[in-house]
Amino acid sequence: MAWVPDGWQPDGFQPPGWQPEAQSGGANSCLITEFKEVQISNDGAVVPVAMGQVRSQEVLFGTSTQSLPFRNGVKLIRVIADADVYLVFGADPTATATAIRLPANTVEYFGVEANEIVACYDGTS
Numbered sequence: 001m002a003w004v005p006d007g008w009q010p011d012g013f014q015p016p017g018w019q020p021e022a023q024s025g026g027a028n029s030c031l032i033t034e035f036k037e038v039q040i041s042n043d044g045a046v047v048p049v050a051m052g053q054v055r056s057q058e059v060l061f062g063t064s065t066q067s068l069p070f071r072n073g074v075k076l077i078r079v080i081a082d083a084d085v086y087l088v089f090g091a092d093p094t095a096t097a098t099a100i101r102l103p104a105n106t107v108e109y110f111g112v113e114a115n116e117i118v119a120c121y122d123g124t125s
Contacts, residue, residue: 030059030081030120032067034074034112046111061085061120064095072114079118080107086121095121 036052054074059067061081070077079087079102086099089112099121102108112118 028061028081028083028085028120028122030061030079030085032057032059032118033078034070035076035078036073038076059118059120062122062125064088064093064119064121066093067118067120069115069117070112074112074114077110077112077118078107079110080105081120083122086123088119088121089116090119091115091117093117093119095119097121097123 033056034054036054039047039051041047054071057068059065079085081102081104083104085102085104086095086097087102087110088095088099089110099119101123110118
């Protein structure tokens with residue numbers, strides 16, 4: 001399990017000795033942070049402000065590589081990759097170049113369910 005200090009926020013800060021859980025599949029890295037809570041605006045819309053961090057995991061991808069299943073209670077994930085990444089969500093997903101594309105070094109939030117998995121693919125392998 002990844003070590004996460006109390007009060008840590010997903011702002012790019014990584015304390016000394018911190019290492020996310022890694023899933024090996026290639027040379028590119030996709031960091032996925034799981035959250036149990038989200039903010040709701042006054043009009044009822046979900047605001048991409050994550051609270052209640054559960055875990056971070058790193059998926060090393062080239063060919064389609066799956067994350068660990070999201071933990072119980074997880075409602076939102078934050079994704080950032082060091083290379084363009086194609087994402088597919090589901091129980092046993094395989095990502096292809098027709099999937100959701102997230103450009104390199106772009107932060108995006110996705111609503112998810114517990115035990116769901118995301119597959120990451122570089123689009124060329």
